[in-house]
Amino acid sequence: MVMSMNDMNIYTDIYDIVSENIQKAGGNFQTSRICYEKIASSNPVTVDISELAEIKDNSIFLETAYRILLQRNIDENARKSWENRLELPAPEFQKLVTRSIIRSAEFANTKIKVKNNIYSEKNSFGGNIDGIRKASSVTMPEKLMNMYRKMPAPMKKAAKKIMGVE
Amino acid sequence: MKIYIDLSNLMAVDFLTGIQRVVKEIVIRMTESRKNELVLMTYFHITNVYRRIDNQKFYDFFAHGKGNRTSAVTTEKINPADIPSGAVFFDIDSVWNSRVKRSWLFPILKQNGVKIVTQLYDLIPITHPQFCHENTAMNFMVYTGANIKYADLIITSADATVKALNELTDRLGAERKKTVVVPLGSDFVHKDSNSETPDKKAAEIAENSKYILMVGTIEPRKNHSLVIDALENGLAEKGIKVIFAGRIGWNVEKLEKRIKSHPLFNKSLFFFEKPNDATVDMLYKNAFAVAFPTFNEGFGLPVIEAFQRGTPVIASDIGVLHEVAGDMAEYFDPTDKDDFIKCVSRLADDENAYRALKEKVKKFVPFTWNQSAQAMENAVMSVSENSKSVPENTNIKQIVCLTARNDDILATLPYIEKFMPFIKEIVLCTPDKNVSELKKLYKGRLDMKFLTDSEILNGNPLPDDHSTRNFFLRCLAMKNPVIDDVFIMTDDDYRPLRTIKQENFIKDGKYLAYYCYDLNEWQGTYGNPTSFDVCMKKSREFLSKNGYPTMMYSSHQPQVIDKRIFNEMTAEYPEIISQGLCEWCSYFNYGIRKYPDMFETVPYVSMGWPGTRSDWDIYVRPKEFLFENHYSVLYEKGRVFYGLSDELNDDTIEENQIKIMRYSEELNRQLTDREVYNAYCEGYLLQYREIPSFFINCGQDNSITINAPEYIVMKNSGWTRIPVKMKIQTKSEKILLMYWFSDENGNNISAVAKQEIDINKPEFILPVVTLPFKQQCVFNFRVMIEDKNTAADAVMIANVV
Numbered sequence: 009m010v011m012s013m014n015d016m017n018i019y020t021d022i023y024d025i026v027s028e029n030i031q032k033a034g035g036n037f038q039t040s041r042i043c044y045e046k047i048a049s050s051n052p053v054t055v056d057i058s059e060l061a062e063i064k065d066n067s068i069f070l071e072t073a074y075r076i077l078l079q080r081n082i083d084e085n086a087r088k089s090w091e092n093r094l095e096l097p098a099p100e101f102q103k104l105v106t107r108s109i110i111r112s113a114e115f116a117n118t119k120i121k122v123k124n125n126i127y128s129e130k131n132s133f134g135g136n137i138d139g140i141r142k143a144s145s146v147t148m149p150e151k152l153m154n155m156y157r158k159m160p161a162p163m164k165k166a167a168k169k170i171m172g173v174e
Numbered sequence: 175m176k177i178y179i180d181l182s183n184l185m186a187v188d189f190l191t192g193i194q195r196v197v198k199e200i201v202i203r204m205t206e207s208r209k210n211e212l213v214l215m216t217y218f219h220i221t222n223v224y225r226r227i228d229n230q231k232f233y234d235f236f237a238h239g240k241g242n243r244t245s246a247v248t249t250e251k252i253n254p255a256d257i258p259s260g261a262v263f264f265d266i267d268s269v270w271n272s273r274v275k276r277s278w279l280f281p282i283l284k285q286n287g288v289k290i291v292t293q294l295y296d297l298i299p300i301t302h303p304q305f306c307h308e309n310t311a312m313n314f315m316v317y318t319g320a321n322i323k324y325a326d327l328i329i330t331s332a333d334a335t336v337k338a339l340n341e342l343t344d345r346l347g348a349e350r351k352k353t354v355v356v357p358l359g360s361d362f363v364h365k366d367s368n369s370e371t372p373d374k375k376a377a378e379i380a381e382n383s384k385y386i387l388m389v390g391t392i393e394p395r396k397n398h399s400l401v402i403d404a405l406e407n408g409l410a411e412k413g414i415k416v417i418f419a420g421r422i423g424w425n426v427e428k429l430e431k432r433i434k435s436h437p438l439f440n441k442s443l444f445f446f447e448k449p450n451d452a453t454v455d456m457l458y459k460n461a462f463a464v465a466f467p468t469f470n471e472g473f474g475l476p477v478i479e480a481f482q483r484g485t486p487v488i489a490s491d492i493g494v495l496h497e498v499a500g501d502m503a504e505y506f507d508p509t510d511k512d513d514f515i516k517c518v519s520r521l522a523d524d525e526n527a528y529r530a531l532k533e534k535v536k537k538f539v540p541f542t543w544n545q546s547a548q549a550m551e552n553a554v555m556s557v558s559e560n561s562k563s564v565p566e567n568t569n570i571k572q573i574v575c576l577t578a579r580n581d582d583i584l585a586t587l588p589y590i591e592k593f594m595p596f597i598k599e600i601v602l603c604t605p606d607k608n609v610s611e612l613k614k615l616y617k618g619r620l621d622m623k624f625l626t627d628s629e630i631l632n633g634n635p636l637p638d639d640h641s642t643r644n645f646f647l648r649c650l651a652m653k654n655p656v657i658d659d660v661f662i663m664t665d666d667d668y669r670p671l672r673t674i675k676q677e678n679f680i681k682d683g684k685y686l687a688y689y690c691y692d693l694n695e696w697q698g699t700y701g702n703p704t705s706f707d708v709c710m711k712k713s714r715e716f717l718s719k720n721g722y723p724t725m726m727y728s729s730h731q732p733q734v735i736d737k738r739i740f741n742e743m744t745a746e747y748p749e750i751i752s753q754g755l756c757e758w759c760s761y762f763n764y765g766i767r768k769y770p771d772m773f774e775t776v777p778y779v780s781m782g783w784p785g786t787r788s789d790w791d792i793y794v795r796p797k798e799f800l801f802e803n804h805y806s807v808l809y810e811k812g813r814v815f816y817g818l819s820d821e822l823n824d825d826t827i828e829e830n831q832i833k834i835m836r837y838s839e840e841l842n843r844q845l846t847d848r849e850v851y852n853a854y855c856e857g858y859l860l861q862y863r864e865i866p867s868f869f870i871n872c873g874q875d876n877s878i879t880i881n882a883p884e885y886i887v888m889k890n891s892g893w894t895r896i897p898v899k900m901k902i903q904t905k906s907e908k909i910l911l912m913y914w915f916s917d918e919n920g921n922n923i924s925a926v927a928k929q930e931i932d933i934n935k936p937e938f939i940l941p942v943v944t945l946p947f948k949q950q951c952v953f954n955f956r957v958m959i960e961d962k963n964t965a966a967d968a969v970m971i972a973n974v975v
Contacts, residue, residue: 018319018322018323018346018348019277019315019316019319021346022300022315022318022319022342022346023315025300025342025345025346026299026300026303026311026315029300029301029302029303029304030303030304030311033302033303033304034304035303035304037303037308037311037312038308039308039309039312044312044315044316047275047312047313047316048275048277048315048316048319049277049278050275050278051278052217052222052273052274052275052278053222054865056899058869058899058901079273081309110863110864115863116863118219119219119220119221119222120222121859121863121864121865122863122864122865123864123865123867123897124867124869124881124899125864125867125869125881126869126871126879126881128862128864128881
């Protein structure tokens with residue numbers, strides 16, 4: 009079930025009220041409003057990475073990725089290790105963070121599943137081919153298939169195994 | 175009535191503090207009083223599911239210390255989406271830090287007509303966030319928002335919490351919640367402590383000293399510092415000692431250090447960490463006074479625990495403590511140590527004043543846990559008390575059908591006559607021109623009545639669109655006295671397959687509501703929605719907007735309708751009459767939300783919906799088939815019912831058995847296809863830690879990026895459905911998605927399938943026709959922005975099994 013913007017209003021309104029309360033008491037929230045929004049709309053079982061990637065600020069992304077994917081605050085060591093890469097372009101930084109978290113044993117223990125992982129280490133295709141004219145013709149990248157075709161049978165078998173089709 | 179309780183926090187902690195003690199006392203009593211109705215559950219993080227707790231083992235452990243809490247957790251999984259309508263979800267545990275956010279859980283429960291009752295202990299993380307760990311505050315904010323939005327009833331232990339809640343809802347512009355105040359009990363039965371003995375050191379100090387006691391977690395809000403300040407500034411000189419009993423909480427590192435390195439530590443200042451119940455009991459009984467310098471509190475359990483043992487209390491001058499302690503306590507300003515010292519000195523120096531206060535305390539009549547539990551239980555049950563129920567003497571005799579097709583209804587009527595013996599009367603809502611022929615041709619046993627279009631419309635124009643017309647006519651017809659209060663609504667092609675009784679519509683005092691889908695999941699024909707699909711979409715929008723569940727009840731079978739509820743709906747929302755909603759979906763979701771005790775939701779029992787397995791994926795599998803949604807095309811050569819008669823005859827019962835077998839097989843094939851896909855997803859998840867999915871980004875600059883799975887597995891000779899999500903930033907509205915299969919040499923081995931993207935529905939399920947044979951090949955996936963002449967391809971190994 010996807011939370012609509014109307015659903016979200018009550019949560020963000022509360023954030024604003026409580027932020028005001030803590031400011032009156034001389035404090036401040038470290039957790040950003042965006043991170044909080046993601047917590048409020050989080051699904052305990054599955055995380056949609058494409059939704060996390062809507063965050064444009066690297067620092068907020070980092071904070072949120074830890075909260076959503078690892079269910080905890082980012083620790084000081086991790087923060088320090090990412091600090092000098094905060095200036096990277098967002099897609100690059102986010103890709104590094106996401107991959108690092110998803111590869112970790114800690115993430116495996118959370119049993120959280122991810123979907124629409126645009127930072128996946130696997131198939132990502134882009135480009136701008138002359139699609140309309142070639143749409144109905146043979147389109148498989150020759151490079152990939154040439155490599156496969158040239159493989160001896162045992163290697164083909166191994167390749168298939170790696171791909172999980174055997 | 176089933177009562178579900180999530181005990182994830184109680185089951186996880188090894189030391190019970192205030193809230194867990196409350197939860198324990200209430201729930202053990204409910205396991206006694208609501209034996210068979212109580213469903214206890216805990217979130218099992220290892221597998222990310224709820225598991226049921228064995229009530230008896232829970233009781234044995236928490237009431238008598240027998241067994242252990244782990245063994246009380248069974249292997250039975252509980253899916254929140256399966257909690258039935260009419261049940262109550264009683265959220266009494268401190269679950270805000272749970273992974274299962276209430277912002278996620280409560281909409282699912284409301285969808286099913288489950289009532290939500292929450293025990294709200296306080297609103298401190300909202301009103302005084304500075305006293306909470308930030309994560310707790312964040313989680314509590316989400317929890318509070320969900321409760322304000324979805325809870326049917328909030329139970330608090332003090333008026334002060336109701337006041338704070340009302341202030342918050344007013345500030346949010348939300349409706350004030352229905353609340354009940356139930357004071358907490360204080361007669362902690364020391365069943366567990368009977369076998370325990372007090373800590374020796376604590377006992378020695380308690381028996382030989384005059385001391386001020388503070389019980390509770392060491393945390394900033396509790397204001398332990400003030401008592402230490404007071405000790406340093408006069409109390410120690412008076413020979414008064416200070417004892418803290420509790421556990422170390424959050425953000426008190428400095429305070430802990432101050433206590434443990436204090437020159438008076440273990441001389442005049444003592445700290446007993448995580449003391450057992452017997453120690454706490456002994457400390458309370460022997461204390462000169464109990465100090466409660468808290469800045470804010472939801473209830474103040476230590477106050478009544480002290481009173482219960484006849485010990486005076488010196489408490490913060492805050493509203494909630496006045497509410498709990500009344501004139502039986504001495505009050506002071508929690509920001510002023512001198513005021514506290516004055517208070518203590520007054521009692522220490524004036525024996526008469528101290529004795530008088532003790533006398534007052536003796537008169538304290540504790541609210542017992544039995545009383546608390548009973549009051550809470552009454553509150554929980556009250557959410558259903560005012561619901562209507564289906565009158566016991568309800569007898570259905572009438573079936574109402576909207577039809578413009580005489581042939582169809584005339585072919586269906588013999589089935590109704592034969593298999594629905596309780597039906598005595600049929601009301602046909604039909605065009606005027608059809609009436610004379612129907613009168614002439616129908617010779618059956620039913621008393622046939624007519625509501626003609628002209629009678630129904632009464633001068634109103636008839637809408638053109640099929641669904642809009644149907645809903646409009648049904649809404650108007652429902653006002654006509656010829657229609658009984660409770661009747662069976664049907665279409666002219668819904669045929670019973672065997673004998674149907676009234677119990678198939680009203681059971682155990684509830685109307686059965688047969689659902690087939692969740693409107694949020696219903697995609698229909700992607701890219702080219704039918705009138706039916708549009709009707710579903712409009713219904714979903716209406717229901718969501720007005721806070722109703724969104725299950726789909728257009729199950730293509732007869733269903734029972736209470737026209738009083740239907741008319742109540744159209745009176746409340748008169749504008750919908752001409753909006754072309756689904757009559758089944760709007761009525762049932764409205765009714766279930768308004769009168770959950772009158773309805774029970776059950777999976778549909780109709781055959782022929784879908785007509786063929788490739789039409790759409792079933793959401794819920796019918797457990798049996800009682801009706802056929804009759805499509806004559808299914809009797810044609812090569813189709814599922816070919817060779818069987820679609821007219822009532824002597825062999826109908828036997829033929830219906832064959833139909834059910836064939837149709838079940840058809841559904842099984844769809845499910846097998848799905849199982850193959852699900853197994854692939856599971857395997858993929860294990861291998862790559864992610865669910866295989868297609869994500870397509872169409873950039874502002876018309877560039878395209880596709881994230882696709884490494885490989886794909888699908889069943890041959892069938893359909894599979896792949897979830898696709900698009901992020902569309904391009905201004906173009908002509909996005910085309912294509913797929914085809916090719917062999918390892920790059921030769922196409924299937925036709926190229928094309929699908930135009932509905933830019934208003936960027937997340938969808940792509941129906942993919944698989945190969946008619948087993949083959950390891952390549953799945954080609956192409957996205958094109960047609961008018962911008964850009965495209966991108968993704969290729970992956972496909973294993974068609």
